[in-house]
Amino acid sequence: MKRSLLNDSPSQHELLSSFSRHRLIMISVGWVLVAALEATTYTALAWAIVFEQSPTIVLIFAGLSIGVTIGVSRAGYLCGAQLAGNLYDTLGDALARAKLSWFSAEHRAEVTLLAGQGIPGFMSIPAHQLQTLLHAPFIPLFLMVGIVVVAGWQVMLGAIVLLIAALTMQYWAQKALQKADAQRHTHDRQTAQLTQEFSENLQLLRTCAGPQGASERLEQQWTRQEQSVRQTHFSASIMTFISALASALPLVGFACYLTVTTPLEPALWAALLVLMTRATAPLEAIALAGLGLNDLRASLKDLHVIAEAPTLNMPTAAAAQSPSGYAITTEQVNHQGLHRAINLTVDEGERLVVTGATGSGKSTLLELLMRFDDPDHGRITLGGVPLTQMTEQTITHHMAYVGQDPIIFTGTLADNIRIGHPQASDHEIERVAQSAALGHLLAQDPLGIDQDVGYQGSALSGGERQRLAIARALIKQASILVLDEATSALDKTTEAQIAEMLRQQPSTLIIVTHGDASIWHPTQTVSLSTSGDHGTSSEHRG
Incomplete structure (x- = not known):
């Protein structure tokens, strides 16, 4: 069963499943x-x-403490892995349902940073962070009871004041560290955004700015990030010094x-100093955990x-309607x-x-x-x-889309084409590849449709990438084929060949082009133009 953590309403998102929350509560109780067992051991x-008693009872409680610690730690590691899986499900569900207009460069960078660094950090919560947040503060509290047992409540009050x-x-x-670390997190997100921009547009940047200038903006951001990290580390060093003073003070x-x-x-002096030393020890752990907690808070905010x-x-499955035909x-x-x-x-087949x-x-x-998106x-x-009355699956079933800059995935020609029809046979894939004028590409490599296209299609030319995307759309056999400047990288002869092939398909064709529209033999033309603040549109049928 898919561990979906999101409800239908965006205002009712749950980041954790009920099972994960239950596990976290149980592990919290365990810490x-x-x-309590560790404090009892020290009190004993x-x-x-x-009172010069036998150490037997001390050893018994120590053994119990070690055993429970091992059990809770192991459960924490398992729960951490499940927690990360839940959060990845949450992220995947949100991305699958988000409007495409939401995916700006800034938001894509946030997603990249969260998926690569933020969510993996949550794996440490059950086994490490909860230990710091619960085990560490409860140890001094329980040890205060031990001080009362050994020396009375007046001595305990003095210990509490010092703690x-x-x-x-x-x-x-x-507080000082949190302020510095918030700025570091902002620079981390900006760096991820610029790094993604640099890797996706490296050829353009090197062509325009040269080898040195291509990375100038990214290097400047790296410098700002370095300064932010240095400031955070400086704040951390001050915090560590204060932490050392705080640890020694009690x-x-x-x-x-x-x-x-x-x-x-x-003997009583020695016993009280043993208890106070153990009560003081977790304070430094709490302080040093601040940096990790700040990262988790920032990641949770991004999520x-x-x-x-x-x-x-x-619409729900029960309320959804099915179209009668595919006229638009x-x-x-x-x-x-x-x-x-x-x-x-737009009638069927137009x-x-x-x-x-x-x-x-x-x-x-x-x-x-x-x-x-939905119109205003x-x-x-x-x-x-x-x-708005159809399910997303119904709309997707009827539509196939090819953009000007098609997305090509790392893998083979067959892998990319088969995305349009996962059950397609090799024969069907080769047929649509030939139809999309990829025959020369198949002939030049003995692997044919199984040849590698390189990282995100880097082994293909711009025209080959577009034709591969057209083949992927063809194999889907959708009722409506939407082409957004999908042949802009082709020479006139190949573009005309592709247009003729597509005209023979039974699908409705919706084409955006800056080129010669006549090669498509349109049955209808829409011309959108702008003039000042007022738009005009005209339609005519051929």
């Missing part, structure tokens, strides 16, 4: 139990020192307090932002990016060509037709049914 040791003073120092140290102060108040027997990404309202209509459709309302009727200047809304119109006004129907 408190470990603290102090009692044995003061509170030390914790106050730790608190202010954490022990030294307690010794002075015992000296000034009431003279004690050496909440992604989980709350805007989504399209989808737009009724007074307007949206940011379009300059006036669009009214269209060839619609959309033209217009850059920025006139051609790609926006295509995205609305495929329901990448008006409605779009497919087969007489509004797109």
Whole structure:
């Protein structure tokens, strides 16, 4: 069963499944139990020192403490792995449902940083972070009971005052570190964004700016990140120094307090110092855990932002409708990016060509037709049914899309084409590859459709990438084929050959082009153009 952690409503996202929450609660209780057993062990040791008792009871409690610690730690490691899996499910569900318009460069960088660093960090919560957050503070509390048992409540009050003073120092140290670390996290996200931009556009950057200038912006960001890390480390060093003072304060102060108040027997002195030394030890661990906790808080904030990404309202399976045919209509459709309302009727099997200047809304119109987003006004129907009344699977079944810069995945030609039809045979893949004018590519390598395309298609030319994407769309056998400048990298002869082949398909063709529209023999043409603040559109049938 898929561990889906998101409900249908974006406002009701749950980052953890009920099972994971239960496991975390049980492990939290386990760490408190470990603290109680360990404090009991030290109290028994102090009692044995003061009253010269046998160490048998100390060994028994020590054995129990070690056994429970091992059990809770092991459960924590297993729960951490499951927790990371739950959070990856949350991330995947949110990304699958988010509007495509949400995926800006900044948001893509946040996703990359969260998936690569943030979520793996959550694996340490059950086994390490909860130990710091629960075991560490409960140890001093339980040991105060031991001090009462050995020396009385007056001595315990003095110990508590000293521990509170030390914790106050730790608190202010954490505040300073949190402020510095928040800036570091911002620089980490910006660095991830620029690194992604650099890797995706390396050829363009080197062509325009040369080998040295290509990485200039990224190097400047690296410098800012280095300065931010240096500042964080400086704050961490100050915090560590304060932590050392805070760790020494209770022990030294307690010794002075015992000296000034009431003279004690050496055995009682030794017993109380043993208890106070153990009560003081976790304070430094709490302080040093601050950096990791700040990272987890920042990652959790990023995960909440992604989980709350805007989504399209989808009908339930029971309420969803199925189209009757695949004719498309737009009724007074307007949206940011379009300059006036669009009214269209595209019958089955028609060839619609959309033209217009850059920025006139051609790609926006295509995205609305495929329901990448919903129009601000008006409605779009497919087969007489509004797109908003169909499931995403129904719309996807009827649509195939090829963009100007198609996405090619690392792998083989067959791997990329088969995405359009996972059950397709090798014979079917080779047939559509030939139809998409990839015959020369198959002939030049004995592996044929099993030849490697390189990292994200780096072994292919721009035209070959577009034809590969067309083959991937063809094998899907969708009712409607949407081409957004899908042949812009082809020479005129090959483009005409591809256009003729596509015209013979039974699918409806919706084509955006800046080139010669006549090669498509359109049955209908829509021209979008802009003039000042007012848009114009015209439609005519061929």
